Amino acid sequence: xxxxxxxxxxxxxxxxxxxxTRAGLNEALEQPAMASLLPDVAGLAVLDLGCGAGDxxxxxxAAGAVGVTGVDVSSRMLNLARAAGGDGxxxxxxxxxxxxxxxxxFDLVVSSLAFHYVRDFEAALAGxxxxxxxxxxxxxxxxxxxxxxxxxxxPGWARDERGAKRYWTLDRYHDEGMRESxxxxxxxxxxxxxxxxxxxxxxxxxxxxxxVLEPHAVPEEEARRPELLEERRRPPFLLxxxxxPRA
Amino acid sequence: xxxxxxxxxxxxxxxxxxxxTRAGLNEALEQPAMASLLPDVAGLAVLDLGCGAGDxxxxxxAAGAVGVTGVDVSSRMLNLARAAGGDGxxxxxxxxxxxxxxxxxFDLVVSSLAFHYVRDFEAALAGxxxxxxxxxxxxxxxxxxxxxxxxxxxPGWARDERGAKRYWTLDRYHDEGMRESxxxxxxxxxxxxxxxxxxxxxxxxxxxxxxVLEPHAVPEEEARRPELLEERRRPPFLLxxxxxPRA
Numbered sequence: 001x002x003x004x005x006x007x008x009x010x011x012x013x014x015x016x017x018x019x020x021t022r023a024g025l026n027e028a029l030e031q032p033a034m035a036s037l038l039p040d041v042a043g044l045a046v047l048d049l050g051c052g053a054g055d056x057x058x059x060x061x062a063a064g065a066v067g068v069t070g071v072d073v074s075s076r077m078l079n080l081a082r083a084a085g086g087d088g089x090x091x092x093x094x095x096x097x098x099x100x101x102x103x104x105x106f107d108l109v110v111s112s113l114a115f116h117y118v119r120d121f122e123a124a125l126a127g128x129x130x131x132x133x134x135x136x137x138x139x140x141x142x143x144x145x146x147x148x149x150x151x152x153x154x155p156g157w158a159r160d161e162r163g164a165k166r167y168w169t170l171d172r173y174h175d176e177g178m179r180e181s182x183x184x185x186x187x188x189x190x191x192x193x194x195x196x197x198x199x200x201x202x203x204x205x206x207x208x209x210x211x212v213l214e215p216h217a218v219p220e221e222e223a224r225r226p227e228l229l230e231e232r233r234r235p236p237f238l239l240x241x242x243x244x245p246r247a
Numbered sequence: 248x249x250x251x252x253x254x255x256x257x258x259x260x261x262x263x264x265x266x267x268t269r270a271g272l273n274e275a276l277e278q279p280a281m282a283s284l285l286p287d288v289a290g291l292a293v294l295d296l297g298c299g300a301g302d303x304x305x306x307x308x309a310a311g312a313v314g315v316t317g318v319d320v321s322s323r324m325l326n327l328a329r330a331a332g333g334d335g336x337x338x339x340x341x342x343x344x345x346x347x348x349x350x351x352x353f354d355l356v357v358s359s360l361a362f363h364y365v366r367d368f369e370a371a372l373a374g375x376x377x378x379x380x381x382x383x384x385x386x387x388x389x390x391x392x393x394x395x396x397x398x399x400x401x402p403g404w405a406r407d408e409r410g411a412k413r414y415w416t417l418d419r420y421h422d423e424g425m426r427e428s429x430x431x432x433x434x435x436x437x438x439x440x441x442x443x444x445x446x447x448x449x450x451x452x453x454x455x456x457x458x459v460l461e462p463h464a465v466p467e468e469e470a471r472r473p474e475l476l477e478e479r480r481r482p483p484f485l486l487x488x489x490x491x492p493r494a
Contacts, residue, residue, distance in 0.1 A: 146393060146417060154414055158405065167401055170393060170415040174463045174479035194482070195442060196461040209456045214443040216421045232421035235441070 002095045003117070003189040006052070006074035014184030019053070025217075026113065028228055030141050030237050033215035034112055037139045037241040041065040044107040047131065049096045049124075049140075050114020054081030057089045060110070069106075071099045096124055101131045108132075111140040113237075116148055116190045119178075122201050129205040134247040138207065141239040144214060148192040149173045152181040168234035195238065207242035214238055249342045250364070250436040253299070253321030261431030266300070272464075273360065275475055277388050277484050280462035281359055284386045284488040288312040291354040294378065296343045296371075296387075297361020301328030304336050307357070316353075318346045343371055348378045355379075358387040360484075363395055363437045366425075369448050376452040381494040385454065388486040391461060395439040396420045399428040415481035442485065454489035461485055 005011050018024050034056070042064030048057050051070030054077075061068045068088070072078050073095040081091055092099060096111075096118050109128050118124050128138055147156075150171040157165040176197060179190045193201075202209060214235035217228040252258050265271050281303070289311030295304050298317030308315045315335070319325050320342040328338055339346060343358075343365050356375050365371050375385055394403075397418040404412040423444065426437045440448075449456060461482035464475040 150414065158414075158416070166416075167397065167405075168417040169405070169413075170417045170481050172479075173461075173481050194461055196459045196482075199456070199459045203457065209446070210450065212443045212446045214420075214441055233418050234420050235443075 002073065002097055002119075004073045004095075005117075005185070005188050006072075006077050008185055011184045011188070012074075012076050023225070025228075025231065025236050028217040028221040028225065029215045029231060030113060030239075032218050032221075033213045033237065033239050034110070034139065034141055037211055037213065037239060038110070039108065039137055041108060045105065046108045046110065047071070047101065047106045049099070049109065049111040049128075050117070051081060051091070052077045052112075052114075054078075054084055054086065054089065054091065056110060056112055057081065057091075058084060058086045061086050061089050065108075069101075071096060100127065103130050104133045106131050106133065107136050109136070109138045109140075111138075111142075113141055113143070115140055115142040116192075119191050121191070121193060121198070122204070125201055125205045125207075129207070129244060132244050134244055137210075137241065137243050138202075139239070139241045141237050142198075143190065144235045144238045145173070145193060145195050145198070146170050146234055147236060148179055148190055149175075151179040151190060151192070165230060165233070170234075198238070198240070202240065202242045207244060209240065209242050211241040212239070249320065249344055249366075251320045251342075252432070252435050253319075253324050255432055258431045258435070259321075259323050270472070272475075272478065272483050275464040275468040275472065276462045276478060277360060277486075279465050279468075280460045280484065280486050281357070281386065281388055284458055284460065284486060285357070286355065286384055288355060292316075292352065293355045293357065294318070294348065294353045296346070296356065296358040296375075297364070298328060298338070299324045299359075299361075301325075301331055301333065301336065301338065303357060303359055304328065304338075305331060305333045307355075308333050308336050312355075316348075318343060347374065350377050351380045353378050353380065354383050356383070356385045356387075358385075358389075360388055360390065362387055362389040363439075366438050368438070368440060368445070369451070372448055372452045372454075376454070376491060379491050381491055384457075384488065384490050385449075386486070386488045388484050389445075390437065391482045391485045392420070392440060392442050392445070393417050393481055394483060395426055395437055396422075398426040398437060398439070412477060412480070417481075445485070445487070449487065449489045453491060455492060456487065456489050458488040459486070 045067040046065040048070045051072050057070040069090045071092045154169040216232045222228045292314040293312040295317045298319050304315050304317040316337045318339045401416040463479045469475045
């Protein structure tokens with residue numbers, strides 16, 4: 001089953017409010033890390049899997065990507081994306097699992113915080129490896145496996161009597177598969193995979209790993225929002241840059 | 248400062264007793280995982296960094312490695328190694344940090360559970376990249392970063408009133424550097440690095456990552472020793488196989 005939680009009205013309202021504040025972790029950690037991994041996209045055909053409201057698509061388009069395709073399962077998010085403009089960006093209303101493209105039709109595939117929603121990661125990677133040209137690049141981020149591992153059964157942060165964070169609770173690391181958790185609404189479905197499973201799945205599809213990031217916030221953001229220092233205590237995100245060999 | 252904790256009599260006694268029972272995690276998790284990553288060593292010149300009592304050196308020698316060099320800082324461990332025989336294995340009494348070898352003099356470098364004792368991992372990797380021939384392979388294991396992260400300041404497993412394991416305590420993940428902990432004796436010094444730091448240090452030295460393992464016990468061992476199922480709750484070890492490109 002492919003869940004479309006971003007079209008749930010209560011989830012969408014909560015998620016939109018968080019993004020509007022720009023006070024979440026995405027803006028302070030994930031987006032700078034993603035930007036640091038992107039190649040010069042001028043002239044590249046780019047596919048964005050799980051494009052949401054299209055921020056990354058617009059950024060890539062503005063940076064000179066000649067063809068940008070954004071794929072998302074949520075019509076609400078795609079409505080936001082289309083309303084934000086960006087002539088020449090093609091938006092496809094489809095689950096990542098259902099999307100298909102001609103072989104060797106993209107130079108770069110990006111995916112920001114979407115792969116933890118994908119049940120069959122190996123199948124998705126097999127598609128990406130086909131759609132990329134030789135020498136093509138994949139850059140993606142996802143929730144870190146130490147965060148997805150015990151999601152839904154553990155509290156995340158263990159806290160003392162006064163509510164202060166004592167440590168992060170890690171459990172069920174090798175118990176890969178579905179996790180059901182509360183994020184704005186009950187029943188948000190994600191899939192836990194270990195770091196080793198993620199990296200080896202890339203290697204099995206012929207990718208060469210070029211960079212692995214577990215970002216904390218950039219120092220300027222930490223200075224502005226000291227609560228971000230807490231994110232150094234456990235890694236919230238995992239990002240990987242990988243490349244297909246040239247033919 | 249390079250610590251030589253294996254020559255501490257109390258540590259050595261405790262460590263030797265654990266190994267003698269063959270009931271630790273090394274035998275059930277780390278050794279099978281390491282074996283699964285090793286190439287066919289027949290005819291290869293092999294360097295073992297942190298060889299301890301020489302078990303892996305003897306195994307590689309028996310499997311046809313033509314030259315095996317074992318390096319260890321502990322004379323007590325090397326005494327065990329030499330007493331166990333293995334004609335043609337060369338043992339060098341030196342810290343990993345102090346060892347040197349001619350350029351391109353080894354086909355394979357292995358290191359079992361020693362790199363978390365090495366302060367300057369980048370320098371050690373730079374040496375290994377020099378000592379390996381083009382196309383040469385590095386296979387190593389170390390304590391997993393989710394285990395070294397909060398060592399010395401946190402309990403490892405958080406337990407309930409009855410002593411049962413509730414979850415693993417993760418903290419200080421991005422606070423890389425020295426950790427002082429109790430293992431048989433007080434003051435055992437290790438160095439915490441994140442998974443991303445470890446993998447990127449390999450990439451920076453020109454290695455291609457070939458496999459990443461976070462092993463749990465093999466099923467036969469889990470059937471024989473059900474307590475090993477607990478090791479699925481957090482990864483105790485990280486292993487990496489990496490290769491230098493052929494010239």
